[in-house]
Amino acid sequence: MMTDLSTRKAERCVVVVNSCDAYADIWPLFFAAFKDRWPDCPFPLVVNTESLDAAAPGLRVSSHVIAANEPSPSWGARLLSTLKDQPSEYVLMLFDDFVLEEQVDGKAINQCIEWMDADPTITVFYLSHVPGSARPTSDYRGFEVIPRLTNYRLNSAPAVWRRQHLIELTRADDNPWIWELFGTSRTFFHHGQYFCAQPGHETTYRYNYTTGGAIYRGKWVSQVAGPLIERYGLDIDLRERGVAPAQGSPRTLAEKLRMLVQGFRASGSLALLIIGLLLLSKLRARKEPA
Numbered sequence: 001m002m003t004d005l006s007t008r009k010a011e012r013c014v015v016v017v018n019s020c021d022a023y024a025d026i027w028p029l030f031f032a033a034f035k036d037r038w039p040d041c042p043f044p045l046v047v048n049t050e051s052l053d054a055a056a057p058g059l060r061v062s063s064h065v066i067a068a069n070e071p072s073p074s075w076g077a078r079l080l081s082t083l084k085d086q087p088s089e090y091v092l093m094l095f096d097d098f099v100l101e102e103q104v105d106g107k108a109i110n111q112c113i114e115w116m117d118a119d120p121t122i123t124v125f126y127l128s129h130v131p132g133s134a135r136p137t138s139d140y141r142g143f144e145v146i147p148r149l150t151n152y153r154l155n156s157a158p159a160v161w162r163r164q165h166l167i168e169l170t171r172a173d174d175n176p177w178i179w180e181l182f183g184t185s186r187t188f189f190h191h192g193q194y195f196c197a198q199p200g201h202e203t204t205y206r207y208n209y210t211t212g213g214a215i216y217r218g219k220w221v222s223q224v225a226g227p228l229i230e231r232y233g234l235d236i237d238l239r240e241r242g243v244a245p246a247q248g249s250p251r252t253l254a255e256k257l258r259m260l261v262q263g264f265r266a267s268g269s270l271a272l273l274i275i276g277l278l279l280l281s282k283l284r285a286r287k288e289p290a
Helices: 004-011 021-037 074-084 106-118 162-170 176-181 222-231 253-267 272-285
Strands: 012-020 045-048 061-064 090-095 120-127 141-146 159-161 193-197
Touching: 012 074, 021 222, 045 074, 061 074, 074 162, 074 176, 090 106, 090 162, 106 120, 106 159, 120 162, 159 162
Parallel strands: 012 045, 012 090, 045 061, 120 193
Antiparallel strands: 090 159, 120 159, 141 193
């Protein structure tokens, strides 16, 4: 039986799983791994999707869906609706292809919540490392400060968020890529503090982040999904969704131009600053010794 303190924490945080109806075939794998790797998760899970009900034996899972007679809104509108509908102060934000491969460190997540309780200016603790230049020291063990002008200061990595701050950083017309690439400019003027796991301390929520998860551009990453599907004895045929190429594929010029246009719509002239920061980081990476 949970202590009173654990009960209070469970009531103040919810796990938001970002997905959509078209990715419902991924849910059985996500939830099988989640139950296996975090069987005592005290938080309810809410799936951000359009119309389908999500369920998983042994887990408290519900869906935040749009009424059947309403047009399907954009990803950003759905996320805002999901976040505003939650009574909790915090959210653990995940995506449906962040399939767990090791046990979750629930104590570390509770510690993040305690730190955020003590300092209401903390916006987020990313549970993965956000690459960048030299970082200021942090008072929080295992985490470092993300400076203001940092690429992907807003990103989709597993993270404990102050729900209201996440709402402030999201726009209804966002899609996931524009949200984290160009939406990062919104954090430059945001009043909150941003932290990420230090290298070597990314042990709280472990999934195969080197491939981006179990899905790459809508297709299964076979080396990630295949062994896990076998582990949990799931009836999933990778061929139905398709398998991503081993080396991935670069974006076409048309895709890059389309993202650039969307970026200017999302952040105006600040898109130029984002592009400049991206180019600077690439130049730095080329100068670093192999």
